[in-house]
Amino acid sequence: MSTRNRRRASFVSAAFLSGVRDALGVPAAVLAAGMIGFGAFALERGFSLWLALACTAGIWALPGQIVLLEMHASGAPGYLTVLAVVMTNARFLPMTMSLMPVIRHPRYGRTSVYVVAQLISMTGWAWAMRTCPDLPQERRFPYFFGFAAACWVVSIIATAVAYFLAEGFPDPLRLGLVFLAPVYFFVILIGEARTALAAWALACGALAGPLFQVVSPQWSVLLSGLLGGTLAYLIHKHYRRHGRG
Amino acid sequence: MGAAELWVLVLASAAASYLWRGLGVLLSGRIRVESELFNWVACVAYAMVAGLIMRIIVMPTGLLAQSFLTDRLLACVVALAAFYASRRNLFIGVITGVVVVIAAGQLRVLLA
Numbered sequence: 001m002s003t004r005n006r007r008r009a010s011f012v013s014a015a016f017l018s019g020v021r022d023a024l025g026v027p028a029a030v031l032a033a034g035m036i037g038f039g040a041f042a043l044e045r046g047f048s049l050w051l052a053l054a055c056t057a058g059i060w061a062l063p064g065q066i067v068l069l070e071m072h073a074s075g076a077p078g079y080l081t082v083l084a085v086v087m088t089n090a091r092f093l094p095m096t097m098s099l100m101p102v103i104r105h106p107r108y109g110r111t112s113v114y115v116v117a118q119l120i121s122m123t124g125w126a127w128a129m130r131t132c133p134d135l136p137q138e139r140r141f142p143y144f145f146g147f148a149a150a151c152w153v154v155s156i157i158a159t160a161v162a163y164f165l166a167e168g169f170p171d172p173l174r175l176g177l178v179f180l181a182p183v184y185f186f187v188i189l190i191g192e193a194r195t196a197l198a199a200w201a202l203a204c205g206a207l208a209g210p211l212f213q214v215v216s217p218q219w220s221v222l223l224s225g226l227l228g229g230t231l232a233y234l235i236h237k238h239y240r241r242h243g244r245g
Numbered sequence: 246m247g248a249a250e251l252w253v254l255v256l257a258s259a260a261a262s263y264l265w266r267g268l269g270v271l272l273s274g275r276i277r278v279e280s281e282l283f284n285w286v287a288c289v290a291y292a293m294v295a296g297l298i299m300r301i302i303v304m305p306t307g308l309l310a311q312s313f314l315t316d317r318l319l320a321c322v323v324a325l326a327a328f329y330a331s332r333r334n335l336f337i338g339v340i341t342g343v344v345v346v347i348a349a350g351q352l353r354v355l356l357a
Contacts, residue, residue, distance in 0.1 A: 026336075029336055030335050030336060033335075033336060045307070047251070048248070051248075051252065051255055054252070054255050054256070054259070055259075057259075058255065058256065058262070059258050059262045060259075060262065061262060063290070063293075063294045064262060066298075067294070067297060068254070070300075070301065072251070072254065073306065078253070078254050081254060081258070082254065082257050082261055084293065085258040085261060085262065086261045086262070086265075087289060087293060088290050088294060089262045089290075090265060090286045090289075090290060091265075091286065091287060091290050092262070092265035092266045093265045093268055093272075093283075093286075094269070094283045094286075096265070096266050097269045097272055097273040097276075099269075099273075100273035101273060101274055104273075114267060117263070117266040118263055120266050171311075172351055174308060175308055175309065175311065175312055175346065176343040176346060176347040178308050179309060179312075179317070179320065179342070179343055179346045181301075182298050182301045182302050182305075182317075183320060183338075183339055183343060183346070184335075185298040186298060186321045186324065186325065186342075187321075187328045187335060187338040187339060187342070189291075189295055189298065190325060191325065191335070191338070197284060197288060198291055200288075201287070201288040201291035201295065202291055203295075204292050205291060205292030205293060205295030205296040206298075209295065209296025209297055209298075209299040210300050210303045210304060212296070213300045213304055220296070221296065221297050222293070224292060224295075224297070224300075225290065225293025225294075226293075228292035228293075228296055229288035229290070229292035229293065230289070232291075232292060233284065236288075
């Protein structure tokens with residue numbers, strides 16, 4: 001290896017490792033809590049360990065993973081389930097589009113960019129949009145790669161941990177484990193709803209969910225999203241056009 | 246649904262999820278992030294997850310159905326209060342909620 005190549009390799013791995021280090025703190029702890037919740041839920045729904053790991057590694061978005069579990073449990077047909085997962089994950093399109101100009105650099109080839117795309121999640125995106133602009137452009141890509149890869153690996157491990165925990169737990173503790181995912185989302189959705197639009201969407205969805213469950217369990221997730229979400233969008237648009245007063 | 250079909254479902258969902266991420270790479274810098282359409286998409290995703298979580302809390306199936314609705318609602322409210330009291334620490338909020346739901350259930354057993 002020439003001196004120049006060696007210097008390049010150490011530069012990239014140093015940036016990668018600093019990303020890993022930053023992930024292995026609060027971000028990883030919060031993700032692990034959510035993924036343990038998912039694992040406990042998946043076990044309860046009769047998913048094998050490998051299937052649950054494939055969900056975390058492949059879908060790699062907690063809302064989509066929970067949607068998959070619940071729609072499957074309600075007996076919804078497969079194509080509706082995939083459609084619902086696709087819709088919860090549609091936010092990755094604008095997220096990725098806004099992230100790429102921040103982290104891309106000609107030095108890192110197309111293949112690695114498309115590999116990194118799989119690792120993009122809400123946690124990694126929000127972190128990168130906040131911290132990467134302060135880094136030199138060349139460091140950002142390996143830094144994000146390290147951060148996102150660490151989040152991904154920790155989440156896969158946490159999913160497996162839930163399976164081992166739940167097996168040894170008595171019923172009352174298992175109940176707490178299964179309650180982890182709903183309470184996690186309850187707090188994160190309400191606590192992080194910073195815009196009026198998000199607040200309307202939450203309110204309409206929260207009302208529509210149980211309502212449509214009574215009408216049709218198989219369609220309830222999709223309908224509460226489409227109808228509740230569209231209603232929230234229209235209400236918000238109406239208020240914005242007519243002002244606050 | 247058999248194990249094979251479940252694998253197909255999970256892999257199809259994973260592929261569909263990657264589609265958005267890959268498309269995001271492909272389109273970044275080529276088209277403008279059209280905010281109205283994305284606002285609506287965000288609304289639908291938010292409402293869908295909110296509806297699902299509300300449904301799981303209010304009318305659960307399986308193990309959660311063995312707990313009381315009032316216990317689950319109480320746990321959610323206390324979890325949210327703990328989240329704000331701890332300067333928005335999600336970890337403390339969630340742990341508090343889990344502890345409350347377990348404690349409430351055990352208290353009922355003791356008092357019965």
